[in-house]
Amino acid sequence: MPKATAAAVNAHLTSWATRGVDGHFVGGTPWATIEDTCVTPASLAIVGAAHAHEVVYMNSLTVNLHLMMAAFYRPTAGRHTILIEDHAFPSDAYAVASQVALAGYDPATAIVRLRPRVGEAALRDGDVVDAIATHGPTLALVLLPGVQYYTGQVLPMAAVAAAARAAGVPLGLDLAHAVGNVPLALHAWGVDWAVWCTYKYLNGGPGAVAGLFLHDRHAGVPGASLPCGGGGGDGGGGGDSPPHPDRRSPASAAGGATSGRAALPWARPLPPRSARPAFNSPTRPCWRSPPSPPPSASCTRRAACPSLPPRPPASPPMPRRCCCRRRGWRAASPC
Numbered sequence: 001m002p003k004a005t006a007a008a009v010n011a012h013l014t015s016w017a018t019r020g021v022d023g024h025f026v027g028g029t030p031w032a033t034i035e036d037t038c039v040t041p042a043s044l045a046i047v048g049a050a051h052a053h054e055v056v057y058m059n060s061l062t063v064n065l066h067l068m069m070a071a072f073y074r075p076t077a078g079r080h081t082i083l084i085e086d087h088a089f090p091s092d093a094y095a096v097a098s099q100v101a102l103a104g105y106d107p108a109t110a111i112v113r114l115r116p117r118v119g120e121a122a123l124r125d126g127d128v129v130d131a132i133a134t135h136g137p138t139l140a141l142v143l144l145p146g147v148q149y150y151t152g153q154v155l156p157m158a159a160v161a162a163a164a165r166a167a168g169v170p171l172g173l174d175l176a177h178a179v180g181n182v183p184l185a186l187h188a189w190g191v192d193w194a195v196w197c198t199y200k201y202l203n204g205g206p207g208a209v210a211g212l213f214l215h216d217r218h219a220g221v222p223g224a225s226l227p228c229g230g231g232g233g234d235g236g237g238g239g240d241s242p243p244h245p246d247r248r249s250p251a252s253a254a255g256g257a258t259s260g261r262a263a264l265p266w267a268r269p270l271p272p273r274s275a276r277p278a279f280n281s282p283t284r285p286c287w288r289s290p291p292s293p294p295p296s297a298s299c300t301r302r303a304a305c306p307s308l309p310p311r312p313p314a315s316p317p318m319p320r321r322c323c324c325r326r327r328g329w330r331a332a333s334p335c
């Protein structure tokens, strides 16, 4: 744990204890504008961001992954596949499969997995780049790690970003094992977006908020389609406070729209809901990410889906307890 952590956390606890809700607006680090001070030059440098508004700390890695895929995965009939690495981190694989299914496509066919050559443990750099070019016309998203969690392989991120740009497909990176571990230059490489957790090489503790990078070229164009809301609408401030001037998008700083933070050149509206298969329609096959084989029967209920494990039995009810100041905690009988 960094030496300054305890004092920093205690300062917030003291502010909470002594100021209550006013801690949002006064004190050394008012919470309403904490986003403006916690994204330090060091935290920008560690991912190679060029602007403060390219990085935000919030949520968990997986939540941020879902948010970014909701914004960047805009499939069409001819272009709806996602390229990921084989043996992707399990929660990434589930997140990708669920986004594909939510958009009405079949994860069994709409996810392309990059595998090392037979007899080899790691991907060859050239094979990764070639795969993006080969599958490019049908790809709606490339999602790859900076450092593969299972093999420790550092992927050629600059070359991957260039290949994705050449193919006209957005690139997202999972940097869980890369940030704080290997040099990163996300802005210079032109990576569209990246997500990372802070509890590995950044020494964050349990529950530490995750990070998100969104390249400046997606910032601030009105009518954009990134989900927004929560703290401050326009990426600044929080609550009812106005956005911090340094973190306002250029468009909103110029008086443009304040809803939406990204303009995606490839962003297409999803087809109307009526044109998409309903998520739980009887005709929609159950899906589950590999290696489980997809069940043959169509089903909508867990009980009917043979590939899902049975639910664990409900835990037994807690015994009733009561508190007695003199005798401590006792089960069941009243004090």
Ligand SMILES: Cc1ncc(COP(=O)(O)O)c(C=O)c1O
Residues within 6 Å of the ligand: 060, 061, 062, 063, 089, 091, 092, 145, 149, 174, 176, 177, 197
């Ligand atoms: C490569 C990778 N991706 C995603 C995750 C999931 O992160 P979280 O559960 O914090 O969302 C992890 C967690 O260890 C990881 O190592």
